[in-house]
Amino acid sequence: MGIENCRVDFPVLERLIDGQSITYLDSAATALKPRSVIDAMSNYYLQSGVNIHRGKYYLSEEASDAYERVRYSIAQYLGAYGNEIVFTKGTTEALNLVAYGLDLQKDDVVVGFLDSHHAQLLPWRRYADLQLVGMNSEGGIDIERYRELLKLKPKVVVLTHCSNVSGTVAPIEQMATEAKEACDAIVVVDAAQSIPHPHLRIDVSKMPVDFVAFSGHKMLGPTGIGCLYGKSSVLNTLRPLMLGGGMVDWVDAEGSQERKIPHRFEAGTPPIASTLGLGAALTYLNQFSAQESLAHTETLTKAIIDGALKRDYLELLGTKSVTNRCAIGSLRIHGCDDLSDIARSLSDSYGIMCRTGHMCAQPIVDDQMGGEILRISAYIYNTTDEIERFYMALDELVSFLGL
Structure with missing residues (x-):
């Protein structure tokens, strides 16, 4: 099955709101779930529902094996070893784990980027001296400023593979290589927005x-x-x-012995059903080639950019090129500072789901747009017709409001 036919796999898209089908344009916040993911989680609870790793009985060992298979499938997808994959609650916990775990000093320099998510800014600011790279005049990454900051010999460089507001895809291989050559910095990549796309796979x-x-x-x-x-x-x-059960080999009255990686970072009972769901999601994504993923993304991205540029009342954050960009459009509506009513009307009157605010990237949004934005983000189950429908609905609302 190709991407163009995958919509039937997403139950949410079958819903009607006041008789209208849903147009979901908020995948940068969270993606919809295919039936296979929902089934994987349901089957765990229906067939087992037990804890893992500690039990020596059949159901526990069965669940443990399924859980660890997900770890190794992710490792294979990334070109890593199994013991290099740590399960966390999400990107935020993972980045905090690294920022805390490196035992940084306040005068250690960390180079980051203005268009990063708060989760890729705040932990480093807490523990070290965070220096930020802004955008260039075209709305892309200011590579020259990045190279200047590398002269400070940073201990860590934190890269965002794809910005959740500009959609810009950074040349992380080139930037990581430069960081290593300049000062052998530790390179940390936020891949939350890129990993969903097979053509942006990291090896x-x-x-x-x-x-x-x-x-x-x-x-x-x-x-x-x-x-x-x-x-x-x-x-x-x-x-x-975090410390607790599951991350130690033994504990006595005097001390303890931590387990080897990756388990020393996985204290407590994990989200077993969610992990199995993640494994099913990876299996689902693996059916799409990098070529069709790229083609579909570029088609959607072009529709977003073209639609914004045709309208004088809109300003689009980031570059205006389809190349090295994901299908994310962060929009400012001239003359409208409060976008809440716009988003609510798009939802309630048109069935179009999108987002307003700073998108947990307030430094770049305020710097580039001067306030809150309206963001649309498209994914594998979206079409260009839906993006055109969004713009036509926005035209009607802006005309009605006299903006």
Whole structure:
């Protein structure tokens, strides 16, 4: 089955709101779930529902094996080893784990980017001296500023593979290589927005990155589960963010012995059903080739850019090129500072689901747009007709409001 036929796999798209079908344009926040993901989670509860790793009985060992198979399927997808994959609650926890675990000092320099998600800014600011790279005049990454900051010999460089507001896809292989050559910095990649796209797959065996973080719910999986890839030599140096059962080999009255990686970072009972759902999501995505993923993304991206540029009342954040961009459109409506009513009307009157606010990327949104934005983000189940429908609905609302 190709991407063009995948809509039938998503039950939410069968819903009607006041007789209208749903146009879902908020996948950068969370993606819809195909039936196979829902079934994987339901089957776990129907057939087992037990805890893993500790039990020596059949149901526990069966669930443990299924859980660990997901770990190794993710490792294979990334070109990593199984012990380099840590399950987390999501990208945010994964990035916090690294920022905390590296035991940084306040005068250690970390180079980051203005268009990053708050989760890729705030942890580093807490523990170190965060220096930010802004955008260039075309709305892309200011590579020259990045190279200037590398002269400060940062201990860590934190890259965002795809911005959740501009849609810009960063040349992370080139940037990671430059960071290693300049100062052998630890390279941390936020791949939350890129990992859902097969054409943006990261092969850590061929790229000089130390950590990669992503969330299951952005890539068709459930909420509450994510992953941290860590190169074993660096992952071994991290101190765990959380302590408790499951991450120790033994505990006595005087001390304890932590387990080997990755389990020392997975304290407590994990979200087992969500992990199995993540495995099903990866299986689902694997049916699409990089070529069709890229073609579909570029088609949607072109529709978003063209629609914005045709309208004088709109301003689009980021570059105006389809190349190296995801189908994300962050829009400012001239003369409208409060976009809540616009979003509510799009939902209630047209069945179009999109988002307003700062998108957890307030520094770049305020810098580029001067306030809140209206964001649409399209994915594999979207069509160009839906994007055109969004713009036509927006035209009607803007005309009605006299903007």
